[in-house]
Amino acid sequence: MRADRLVSLVLLLRQRGRLTADALARELEVSTRTVLRDIEALSAAGVPVYAERGRHGGFSLLPGFRTELTGLNHNEALALLAAGSGAGDQLFGLGTALASAMRKVVDALPQSHQIAASNAAQRFLVDPETDLLSRRLSRDDIPDATLSIVRGGVLAGHKLRIHYASRGQSPRWCTVDPIGLVTVRDKGYLLATESGTDRTMRISRIRTAHELPEPADRPDQVDLERIWAQRCAQFLSEGHIPVQVRVNPARRDHLLDMAEAVRTEEPEPDGWLRLELTFQDLWHAEWALWQLGTDAEALAPFDLRTSLRTRAQTVADRYRDPA
Incomplete structure (x- = not known):
């Protein structure tokens, strides 16, 4: 994790120029003391980062310290930046990882593409918090720790032990075989089975989750779109x-x-x-x-x-x- 943070720190300095320790700490979601230790580690490793004191001081990299990747063209980079502004990253707990990935994408572009893509991406807004009628859109508030465990079980193919509160019912513990994650209209769902029975679980209603060592009982390949369509049809036919x-x-x-x-x-x-x-x-x-x-x-x-x-x-x- 520290290696990723060091890379993100370097990329922030490359893209934004001089930044204070407090600004870096806010971007990286760590303490100022951690940022100072990371700066020392980078300097010891030969990265040309230096400090400027005073009211407008901060940390900077020597000009020209960068690498360029020509594999992405302008439209490809723009597509990534626009896609990265959606809400799915928050529902699946990937917001911090996505921000780090976007910094790496932008930094890897040739400078001419970098400026053009960043400026163009400012013209796109995906899923703002309010609509034209000034209604604030509701989004599921899900703890990152819970999301990380659920996402890990889905990707690793392990059973999940979940404390889940169905609508209008008391929370209960259950063990499920996770199939996949779906986001629809700013709501996140876990598709799973419990003892062979289909379960569609609202992620925001998962109180606690534990990833178990046992492998999940599920096929190696999955068509989430087909499964979601089947679950929707079943949902509409029951109790509505x-x-x-x-x-x-x-x-x-x-x-x-x-x-x-x-x-x-x-x-x-x-x-x-x-x-x-x-x-x-x-x-x-x-x-x-x-x-x-x-x-x-x-x-x-x-x-x-x-x-x-x-x-x-x-x-x-x-x-x-x-x-």
Whole structure:
């Protein structure tokens, strides 16, 4: 780990020029004292790093201390930088590793490509924290230690002992055979089997995980896209209710953010959209449609229309007279 940190330190100095010990410590997520020890180690190894004192001082490398790699062209480097700005790295606990890899990619380019690719990458933004309606997007908050263990078990092909909290249930311990990791709309999932039964586990609900020495019972080759499609179909067929809705196109994305899945979608003559959606239960559907007010109308089931009408009448009665 220290070797990787030393490489990252050199690359930071190459790409950004002079940096203070505090700035290096923040980038590398270590203490200032660790950075100073690393600087001493680099100097002892012959890396031409030197310190400048004063208000604008810091550490720098002698000009010209660099290597260049011509195997990547401008578009290839740009594709890597753009892909590196997505959210999957955070869901799988690879954010720090990705940042280090991007520094190495940029540093390895010829200087002409390096400047052009870095400037161009600033023009791309993938999955920002808020959308056009200023809604902050929710992302799973998962401890790095847990992610590292789960990811290690998936890649090594070892069984995982997991303390898992299913929706609406108390946490329980289980031993699973991990198949792969999937990220969808800023949510991470572990695909696994438990005693031969398919399990699709939300990574954010894993309280604790341990990688076991026993090999996982799984095939050597896997088609995650096919498995995910099968799991989605199974999910939609179990314990959920279909709801038919008319919605203003301007509020479509808001509605889809609250639904479990979309079964069908088609335009109507008046410009609105007719959708068949899946919700967890009647209460979930009522809550979601209530958020949209008059921009959505529940068509079926009848019980949903009745509950929305009752809720609306209750609110209207409360505000009938001035306070």
